[in-house]
């Protein structure tokens with residue numbers, strides 16, 4: 001590594017700290033910050049109190065095309081595009097600014113991780129740069145959504161206008177439905193028992 005000024009090193013540390021606090025994984029840090037892996041690991045541990053999670057980054061575009069992630073990813077990429085086109089934001093700074101605005105729009109519940117992590121958001125921008133994903137306007141609401149470049153996207157309808165029937169069915173909802181089904185089955189059984197008891201009585 002070439003000799004760097006103290007100021008530029010301080011700037012890199014500042015950037016790394018901001019990224020780590022926003023939830024960046026090590027692979028993102030290594031790509032975007034001009035500090036050694038050792039320095040990044042040390043910084044991560046100091047800020048988070050634990051070592052960064054191991055393992056490669058999610059590499060597939062599929063996740064961004066599933067129903068709920070698609071809505072979050074679309075919101076993020078619209079903000080990102082606006083900042084790049086109109087506010088002169090570039091590179092990792094544009095990703096960070098857009099991500100902070102995304103979190104303001106979609107604040108996660110306390111103690112819950114945001115649906116779209118910073119690392120995913122950063123990966124999404126890279127998928128756009130490599131032309132694997134793109135934006136297409138919804139035929140109904142005209143909103144722009146993340147789509148696969150290889151799909152046929154004419155007359156595209158977004159996940160909000162054309163909601164899949166199972167969308168948003170969380171475990172809680174499923175449990176409630178299962179409980180209702182069980183209750184109804186029990187009531188039907190009781191009614192049938194009462195009915196046959198009455199019949200038996202009449203025939204006696």
Ligand SMILES: [Zn+2]
Pocket residue numbers: 138139140141142143157158159160161162
């Ligand atoms: Zn729509």
